[in-house]
Amino acid sequence: MTKTIIATVLIATAGLVWAVDYSFSLPDVHMSYDTGACVEVINYADTNYSCENMPSKFHHVWVE
Numbered sequence: 001m002t003k004t005i006i007a008t009v010l011i012a013t014a015g016l017v018w019a020v021d022y023s024f025s026l027p028d029v030h031m032s033y034d035t036g037a038c039v040e041v042i043n044y045a046d047t048n049y050s051c052e053n054m055p056s057k058f059h060h061v062w063v064e
Contacts, residue, residue, distance in 0.1 A: 028058065029059070031063065032063060041054070
């Protein structure tokens with residue numbers, strides 16, 4: 001019983017660490033509030049996204 005609880009806690013902790021790491025690696029896409037167009041893409045991981053090469057998932061940031 002104790003081994004099962006320890007394994008469950010370890011798996012849950014590993015999943016949480018992975019989710020936080022994944023969330024912090026998503027790029028920020030700055031979008032113009034007036035036009036809705038991409039202004040800038042800020043990459044945090046080893047990716048090279050731009051306004052022409054938009055990522056499928058990102059943090060949406062509205063700018064003026």
